[in-house]
Amino acid sequence: MSRFGMYVKFTAKPGQRDNLVNILMEGAASEQSTKECELYIVNVSDTEPETIWVTEVWSDEEAHKASLAREDTREAIQRAMPLIEGVEATKIRPVGGKGL
Amino acid sequence: MSRFGMYVKFTAKPGQRDNLVNILMEGAASEQSTKECELYIVNVSDTEPETIWVTEVWSDEEAHKASLAREDTREAIQRAMPLIEGVEATKIRPVGGKGL
Numbered sequence: 586m587s588r589f590g591m592y593v594k595f596t597a598k599p600g601q602r603d604n605l606v607n608i609l610m611e612g613a614a615s616e617q618s619t620k621e622c623e624l625y626i627v628n629v630s631d632t633e634p635e636t637i638w639v640t641e642v643w644s645d646e647e648a649h650k651a652s653l654a655r656e657d658t659r660e661a662i663q664r665a666m667p668l669i670e671g672v673e674a675t676k677i678r679p680v681g682g683k684g685l
Numbered sequence: 686m687s688r689f690g691m692y693v694k695f696t697a698k699p700g701q702r703d704n705l706v707n708i709l710m711e712g713a714a715s716e717q718s719t720k721e722c723e724l725y726i727v728n729v730s731d732t733e734p735e736t737i738w739v740t741e742v743w744s745d746e747e748a749h750k751a752s753l754a755r756e757d758t759r760e761a762i763q764r765a766m767p768l769i770e771g772v773e774a775t776k777i778r779p780v781g782g783k784g785l
Contacts, residue, residue: 590728592692592738606780613782624724624784626742628690628777638692638777640740642726642784677728677738680706682713684724684742684784 586645588623588685590677595637601668602635608665609639615657621648623685635670642679686745688723688785690777695737701768702735708765709739715757721748723785735770742779 597605609627616622624642643649652658679685697705709727716722724742743749752758779785 590726590740592740610781616783622783624726624782626690626724626782626785627780629780631776631778638775639782640690640692675738676731678731680727680729681710682724682726682739683716683722685726 586647588679589643589646589649590624590679591639591641591649592675592677593639593641594673594675595639595669596671597635597637597668598670599635602629602637605665605668606637608661608668609637612658612661615661616652619648619652621645622652642685686747688779689743689746689749690724690779691739691741691749692775692777693739693741694773694775695739695769696771697735697737698768698770699735702729702737705765705768706737708761708768709737712758712761715761716752719748719752721745722752742785 595605606627606629613625613627616625621644624640626640628638630636695705706727706729713725713727716725721744724740726740728738730736
């Protein structure tokens with residue numbers, strides 16, 4: 586299996602970006618011990634005040650799906666949902682480079 | 686200064702994606718010793734055959750500009766230009782997470 590990556594663009598409801606960043610950063614912390622999760626970086630935009638981008642790299646797509654099924658992830662998604670206006674994911678296949 | 690990140694989408698000319706990937710991977714290799722470059726990951730798309738995405742994280746925006754001015758970078762850009770149909774960059778500001 587090849588590595589699996591995503592750029593996930595979240596649009597927060599007005600005024601909710603930082604609350605959503607905090608939930609996503611908890612998600613990043615909970616993946617610290619997951620060896621199948623190679624990167625989970627939370628980013629904001631200086632030009633789009635409600636935008637958050639998450640850069641994810643997983644060992645394979647199944648590992649990503651397994652994380653979504655975990656109880657802690659499902660609980661975080663429930664808390665995040667009311668803060669989210671929209672989500673768009675771009676799937677990518679990491680080839681390599683610095684940091685992987 | 687805060688960290689500086691980019692998602693750079695390259696559209697290769699038909700049939701040139703893998704040649705462009707190779708040049709970008711050389712770029713990643715040449716940043717291995719640059720401590721200001723924290724991530725430089727080359728990705729392809731399984732659905733868009735001419736697309737390459739590069740995920741970059743730098744210590745700050747000045748470090749990124751300095752890398753573009755280096756002789757080896759300029760030489761690589763000269764070799765890459767004939768292979769490129771288009772480039773779009775999305776600037777992002779990394780907050781943190783796993784892998785930084």
